[in-house]
Amino acid sequence: xxxPGTSTRRVAVVSAGLRQPSSTRLLADRLxxxxxxxxxxxxxxxxLRVLELRxxxxxxxxxxxxxxxxxxxxxxxxxxxxxxxxITVSPIFTASYSGLFKTFFDVVDADALEGMPVLLGATxxxxxxxxxxxxxxxxxxxxxxxxxxxxxxxxxxxxxGAEQAGDGAGAPTGLARRIERGAREFADFVAGREPRQAAxxxxxxxxxxxxxAEN
Amino acid sequence: MQFGIFTVxxxxxxxxxxxxxxxxxxxxxxxxxxxKAEEAGLDVFATGEHHNPPFIAxxxxxxxAYIGAQTERxxxxxxxxxxxxxxxxxxxxxxxxxxxxxxxxxxxMMGRGNTGPVYPWFGKDIRDxxxxxxxxxxxxxxxxREDVVDWQGRFxxxxxxxxxxxxPLDGVPPFVWHGSIRSPEIAEQAAYYGDGFFHNNIFWPMxxxxxxxxxxxxxxEHYGHGPADTAIVGLGGQVFMRPNSQDAVREFRPYFDVxxxxxxxPSLEEFTEQTPLTVGSPQQVIDRYAAMRxxxxxxxxxxxxxxxxxxxxxxxxEQIEILGTEVVxxxxxxxxxxxxxxxxxxxxxxxxxxxxxxxxxxxxxAVDDVTGKAPEAAEASR
Numbered sequence: 001x002x003x004p005g006t007s008t009r010r011v012a013v014v015s016a017g018l019r020q021p022s023s024t025r026l027l028a029d030r031l032x033x034x035x036x037x038x039x040x041x042x043x044x045x046x047x048l049r050v051l052e053l054r055x056x057x058x059x060x061x062x063x064x065x066x067x068x069x070x071x072x073x074x075x076x077x078x079x080x081x082x083x084x085x086x087i088t089v090s091p092i093f094t095a096s097y098s099g100l101f102k103t104f105f106d107v108v109d110a111d112a113l114e115g116m117p118v119l120l121g122a123t124x125x126x127x128x129x130x131x132x133x134x135x136x137x138x139x140x141x142x143x144x145x146x147x148x149x150x151x152x153x154x155x156x157x158x159x160x161g162a163e164q165a166g167d168g169a170g171a172p173t174g175l176a177r178r179i180e181r182g183a184r185e186f187a188d189f190v191a192g193r194e195p196r197q198a199a200x201x202x203x204x205x206x207x208x209x210x211x212x213a214e215n
Numbered sequence: 216m217q218f219g220i221f222t223v224x225x226x227x228x229x230x231x232x233x234x235x236x237x238x239x240x241x242x243x244x245x246x247x248x249x250x251k252a253e254e255a256g257l258d259v260f261a262t263g264e265h266h267n268p269p270f271i272a273x274x275x276x277x278x279x280a281y282i283g284a285q286t287e288r289x290x291x292x293x294x295x296x297x298x299x300x301x302x303x304x305x306x307x308x309x310x311x312x313x314x315x316x317x318x319x320x321x322x323x324m325m326g327r328g329n330t331g332p333v334y335p336w337f338g339k340d341i342r343d344x345x346x347x348x349x350x351x352x353x354x355x356x357x358x359x360r361e362d363v364v365d366w367q368g369r370f371x372x373x374x375x376x377x378x379x380x381x382x383p384l385d386g387v388p389p390f391v392w393h394g395s396i397r398s399p400e401i402a403e404q405a406a407y408y409g410d411g412f413f414h415n416n417i418f419w420p421m422x423x424x425x426x427x428x429x430x431x432x433x434x435x436e437h438y439g440h441g442p443a444d445t446a447i448v449g450l451g452g453q454v455f456m457r458p459n460s461q462d463a464v465r466e467f468r469p470y471f472d473v474x475x476x477x478x479x480x481p482s483l484e485e486f487t488e489q490t491p492l493t494v495g496s497p498q499q500v501i502d503r504y505a506a507m508r509x510x511x512x513x514x515x516x517x518x519x520x521x522x523x524x525x526x527x528x529x530x531x532x533e534q535i536e537i538l539g540t541e542v543v544x545x546x547x548x549x550x551x552x553x554x555x556x557x558x559x560x561x562x563x564x565x566x567x568x569x570x571x572x573x574x575x576x577x578x579x580x581a582v583d584d585v586t587g588k589a590p591e592a593a594e595a596s597r
Contacts, residue, residue, distance in 0.1 A: 066418060
């Protein structure tokens with residue numbers, strides 16, 4: 001049940017495509033649009049924030065080396081860690097997500113995505129790499145204690161030209177069907193949860209007596 | 216307000232000459248740097264503690280005692296003392312001894328240390344970092360304040376009837392700062408004890424420093440040590456100066472670009488914008504650091520890292536001279552301007568003795584074999 005004042009959810013979209021335009025971004029946009037439609041059907045407005053990781057490639061390397069984010073990367077990280085749900089898409093490179101994609105999630109605090117609904121997508125040249133979603137990307141987010149929805153969407157180059165509504169009844173098939181199914185699962189999790197409260201360790205510190213007693 | 220320098224004791228190749236100092240040269244250079252700091256009118260010299268190459272900063276009290284013997288006035292401190300992996304009993308003994316030898320010119324900054332293998336080398340686990348800092352400091356705090364300590368905890372063998380000797384000079388333990396970059400728990404610890412909090416912000420944006428110091432100040436007041444603006448705050452910093460700022464940038468850039476702590480990441484321009492690193496004229500340094508109090512409030516101690524990135528000793532000594540003669544005198548005036556009268560200075564041995572109502576000898580004499588009491592007590596009860 002949605003109550004007034006809680007009918008908006010913040011969704012972050014992280015795309016790790018390298019070229020512009022990129023099919024990774026194309027899939028990310030399709031997923032975001034489908035999620036928006038599904039959430040709207042549940043009476044939830046979406047506040048969308050799309051991040052192209054290529055814009056942060058240098059800042060990410062700098063963060064690895066210096067230990068702190070540039071102001072713009074800091075804002076990007078915060079956009080993700082304070083979101084109510086995350087849609088994230090990586091190209092598959094050499095049997096796994098791209099290095100840029102991994103670098104971004106390496107500099108996000110390990111507990112920042114705990115309990116966050118996540119919809120995964122990946123792109124590649126052929127369908128043969130699709131299980132990288134299940135063998136590489138899903139375990140990464142499981143480690144981060146995110147809630148990864150059951151359907152992860154892979155788009156091979158050929159998917160972009162495949163028949164999308166070929167059963168005569170107008171129901172989507174192929175990639176469009178997978179996108180809709182993933183978006184529906186994602187929307188159920190996002191709409192079914194209260195908006196995320198960002199934990200501020202500086203606002204309410206653990207009292208020192210408790211730290212002493214824990215010893 | 217105190218101004219000083221701190222060193223991490225790294226042995227780093229000078230990229231402009233390809234020359235790497237020997238350990239011996241770097242150890243002797245550390246002494247020369249400390250003596251120069253006193254000569255240039257600075258208030259504090261602090262050394263780090265490391266137990267692995269390329270650092271020469273092990274055995275900090277040996278270094279500090281040697282410096283103490285060759286200086287008159289400068290406060291000898293640490294940045295930091297590894298409260299996690301060092302036995303608190305040894306910290307209590309070593310620094311109380313240093314206090315006696317230097318007539319009270321000692322304080323310490325506690326830190327956890329972020330070199331993973333140091334923990335197992337000393338029989339500890341880095342995952343216990345916070346718990347070690349909490350338990351070990353709680354014991355250290357007692358060892359300096361109670362003549363006879365019965366104690367048991369998680370990380371150290373128990374103590375029964377233990378007396379740490381020598382007792383603190385004049386019955387007053389050295390002032391302690393707690394240094395932390397990221398952990399609210401350590402700001403909380405400093406606030407709980409009413410100790411100082413040092414934020415070594417040299418690699419961090421001011422927005423983060425502000426958050427940590429703000430937490431410490433709020434909790435200092437919460438624990439009843441006084442208003443938040445009277446909490447004892449210290450900051451780090453690092454500078455390189457030439458009369459002409461373009462010359463400073465030109466000379467420092469080759470060092471910055473390949474330094475283990477700076478190089479190959481953000482550009483010098485990005486780094487100076489996002490951290491307190493200031494490369495430019497003395498006036499630029501004055502402007503930058505005079506503005507620190509706008510972010511963290513009136514504070515008590517500013518330490519500068521001067522021997523960084525493999526700079527040769529003669530340049531470091533020259534930099535300390537510029538800092539002490541051209542920058543700090545102006546900063547002292549600037550920081551004093553508009554500083555309310557109730558803002559305290561950083562505690563010193565003299566101020567702590569005064570606050571304790573005067574110094575007293577706290578020597579603990581051996582116990583009487585027959586009565587189990589100290590000789591005076593045994594005498595009195597006869």
